[in-house]
Amino acid sequence: MRRTPPRRPTIKDIARRAGVSESAVSFALNGRPGVSDATRERVRRVAEQLGWQPSTAARALSGEGAATVGLVLARPARTLGVESFFLQLVSGIQEALAARRFGLLFQVVEDLGAECAVYRRWWAERRVDGLLVVDPRAEDPRPGLLDELGLPAVVVGAPDGPPGPPYAAISTLWADDTAAMTSIIDHLHTLGHRRITHIAGLPELAHTRRRMACLRAEAARRELPDVRSVTTDYSDAQGAEATRRALTGPRPPTAIVYDNDVMAVAGLAVAAERGLSVPADVSVVAWDDSALCRNTHPALTSLTRDTPAFGRRAAEHLLSLLNGAPPHRIQDATPTLLPRASTAPPPRGEDPAGSGAPHGET
Known part of the structure; x- marks a missing residue:
């Protein structure tokens, strides 16, 4: 059953509780002369107890x-x-x-x-x-x-x-984050990628948790042990640092999926810094399409919507x-996933079956 919303306290409520007139309350709360310091303090204390706040709009x-x-x-x-x-x-x-x-x-x-x-x-x-x-x-x-x-x-x-x-x-x-993540994994798996890292956003957000859960499920379904998620604060700095850690690991990913465009662009810079070519050495996917995705070199494969x-x-x-x-x-x-020049088959010689640590998150 629908609850009745609590009533907002009014100047009349404050006046009644403080034992003064409504005009005295108005003077006290607006810093105008006409009331004693003791009355002013009492009125302000009652207003705070009642949770009263001044209305800032004439329409209200x-x-x-x-x-x-x-x-x-x-x-x-x-x-x-x-x-x-x-x-x-x-x-x-x-x-x-x-x-x-x-x-x-x-x-x-x-x-x-x-x-x-x-x-x-x-x-x-x-x-x-x-x-x-x-x-x-x-x-x-x-x-x-x-x-x-x-x-x-x-x-x-x-x-x-x-x-x-x-x-x-x-x-x-x-919108369906699970279906969106599945389309990314379908694309990368079809290209031949078996080692995939997901540079995710804030771990407490529901959409981050769904994306990570979908990645785990798809990795298990396809028997891909080298698939994992790493959480960040969405910033370029943390996106870059997560990319460095991934690319310097014992079995670096051949594809990285980023939860926004800013981290994906930062990831491109880290790949270049390490002398890696995108997509020849590592493929990159951005979750959100933007002008950044379209105007980097190479242009980024990304999820697009209006x-x-x-x-x-x-x-x-x-x-x-x-x-x-x-x-x-x-x-x-x-x-909808829009493939661009940042994704391609993994480097020759990569084990298509994959091996290594079980898929998970960090």
Whole structure:
């Protein structure tokens, strides 16, 4: 049964609890003269106890809503400046919102706890009418929190494991990471690769876990022992370091799959630094297509999709929720592998059956 969202505290609530008039509360909270220091302190203490926050939008004060949706990203800030996927996603989101004269409030935080704190503050301040939630995790607390607060949301990406409980105003928009990873392994296996390393992203994200699980399953199905995943923070620095470790191991991979374009380009540089040719010595695949993938030499084989359109659809589904539409679980198109010059058969003399340590992750 749908819970009634908690009521936001008001100036009237503060006045009642503090035993003063509403005008005295207004004077105290706005730093205006007309109340004693003791009253000002009491009012501020009560406001903090009640969780009151000032409304920052005139539309919210009039009860019309904020005409704004929020997006919080709990990822290392240093990785975002060159993260083409999110730039394209946000451009599509903004395009859909602008058509309806809605704004986008965006914030980067250090972890999931901070992200939940931002949601509570935005709710208390009436800053947003709804939220776009990215990077689902295992046992993700965010949908339950947003349902408790009564904030409509679209979760971009499928949860890890079975779908969570239905919520009154939370939709999910997702693409099939497992099918996408399978298409990459099919391509590399057909070319003859048996030693494959996956330079993955953040290990706590649901889509990272699905990609790694798919890689394990495909390696087991094809009896490929030299297939493994290595997790990173998505940055070029960690992507480069993971590539160096892979290429200096006792049985280096003949193909490397990167979870974004930035790490793939960094991997190209590391291969060149070691005197290796791509794709003659090692093949390279990027998860997300971008201008970087198309304009490097050689151009990178990558998964391609219309990411701005993906963002537009996410925003449009959220706007529908704000208009009273029921929530839905929507599967978007699976990204398509686009072979380019960075993949080719492995070097001659490589053992097609493979051997060595069992497949796994590090």
